[in-house]
Amino acid sequence: LAKTTQPISMDSYEGQEVNITCSHNNIATNDYITWYQQFPSQGPRFIIQGYKTKVTNEVASLFIPADRKSSTLSLPRVSLSDTAVYYCLVGDQYGGSQGNLIFGKGTKLSVKP
Amino acid sequence: DAGVIQSPRHEVTEMGQEVTLRCKPISGHDYLFWYRQTMMRGLELLIYFNNNVPIDDSGMPEDRFSAKMPNASFSTLKIQPSEPRDSAVYFCASSGGWDRGYNEQFFGPGTRLTVL
Numbered sequence: 001l002a003k004t005t006q007p008i009s010m011d012s013y014e015g016q017e018v019n020i021t022c023s024h025n026n027i028a029t030n031d032y033i034t035w036y037q038q039f040p041s042q043g044p045r046f047i048i049q050g051y052k053t054k055v056t057n058e059v060a061s062l063f064i065p066a067d068r069k070s071s072t073l074s075l076p077r078v079s080l081s082d083t084a085v086y087y088c089l090v091g092d093q094y095g096g097s098q099g100n101l102i103f104g105k106g107t108k109l110s111v112k113p
Numbered sequence: 114d115a116g117v118i119q120s121p122r123h124e125v126t127e128m129g130q131e132v133t134l135r136c137k138p139i140s141g142h143d144y145l146f147w148y149r150q151t152m153m154r155g156l157e158l159l160i161y162f163n164n165n166v167p168i169d170d171s172g173m174p175e176d177r178f179s180a181k182m183p184n185a186s187f188s189t190l191k192i193q194p195s196e197p198r199d200s201a202v203y204f205c206a207s208s209g210g211w212d213r214g215y216n217e218q219f220f221g222p223g224t225r226l227t228v229l
Contacts, residue, residue, distance in 0.1 A: 032216070043117075043204045043220025044156070087156075101218075103148075103156035 004088045009108040018075045020107050022088030025069045030092040033064060033071045034101065038085045044103070047086075048073070075109075083111045117221035119205050125227045131193040134224045137186055138207030146206040146218060147180055147190050156204070162188065195228045202226070 036044040118137040
């Protein structure tokens with residue numbers, strides 16, 4: 001299983017762009033990179049998923065370099081409501097591998113006014 | 114859809130008692146997951162089902178824990194007997210696999226269990 005490393009915490013201010021980088025040096029060929037967000041007293045919520053290059057949705061962008069050994073979640077113009085824990089997960093998630101996603105400690109993002 | 118439904122939302126019990134947590138997945142989802150979250154250990158996968166069949170229960174801490182999925186719309190996680198170290202938030206999640214072109218798990222609100 002690919003292990004991920006991400007910063008324990010980050011601080012930002014409202015209106016700034018926030019980039020959270022995750023390292024996954026032993027990512028396998030079939031692995032996808034997925035990010036989840038968790039607010040206090042709630043379950044995690046899916047943000048974005050990608051395999052290579054760049055993926056963008058209405059919430060965030062995910063940048064994946066060619067070697068796929070790292071990935072960066074980009075949150076444009078954060079607000080106070082983006083204060084949460086962000087998890088980076090790596091796994092193939094096919095068939096019997098659905099349970100191979102490992103939620104680490106995540107990155108606690110604090111957005112200040 | 115109402116999302117993943119879990120009950121109860123809070124449970125306080127005494128050591129040695131049996132605890133049953135319940136989950137209703139999103140209709141049409143064929144994967145169901147049970148997780149446990151604590152400050153010390155983070156979010157851990159306990160067991161997951163595919164089409165009501167347990168696929169991987171290697172995360173179940175010990176024989177005191179058991180999970181069932183009698184049909185596609187209901188699952189239970191039972192702890193018998195409960196111990197104080199079982200105190201945690203238990204999440205249920207469901208997924209339709211890659212039916213939307215990406216694989217997303219939908220989490221319920223969780224059950225906060227306190228064992229005294």
